[in-house]
Amino acid sequence: MPLWLLGLLVVGGIGGLVALMHALxxxxxLTFADEAEALAHWRRNTGAAARRALLGPDGRxxxxxxxxxxxWTMGADSTARSLDGARIRTGETGLVxxxxxxxxxxxxxxxETARAWAPMLAPILEKRA
Structure with a gap:
């Protein structure tokens, strides 16, 4: 089999799989459907229990x-961090x-997330100021 034909079959096969996965x-x-799903991802990532989760407007x-x-979500998975020692800044561009x-x-x-979380983050920001 000529090398160019083998290359074409490999590239076409990979492209076809990518198209199929995207079509399916x-x-x-990942987006969190509700509070319970966000809490489950928190427990999975940190091992710590939590009582409440306030979802951002986009569910990410x-x-x-x-x-x-x-x-928060990272592609098809999630990660979590404690806010202890974190530097939080809000502004027109959002929350950093x-x-x-x-x-x-x-x-x-x-x-939108910065506005939704502002009431809960205000006490944290005041303590650190």
Whole structure:
């Protein structure tokens, strides 16, 4: 078999699988359907129990127990961090959270989420000011 034909079959096969997975909806990112799902992801990621989760408007992040931590989606999975020691900044561009853990990403959330979480984050921001 000529090399160009083998290359065409490999590229076509991979492209076909990607198209099929996308058509079946398997390329969609995770969103939390409700508070219970966000709490389950918090427990799975941290091992800690929590009582409440306030979902962001887009369902991609949740504030846990009024500021104890945040759980958010990353592609088809989730991750979570405590807000202890985190630097939180709100502004016109949204909510920016920098965690003290150097391996954690900088979490940037849209302005709608900043507005929804403002009442619960206000006491945390006042303590740190």
């Amino acid at each position: 909806g398997l390329s969609r990112g 992040a949740a504030l846990i127990d009024g500021g104890a931590g945040v759980v 959270i920098r965690f003290p853990d150097p391996g954690a990403p900088v979490l940037r959330l849209p302005p």
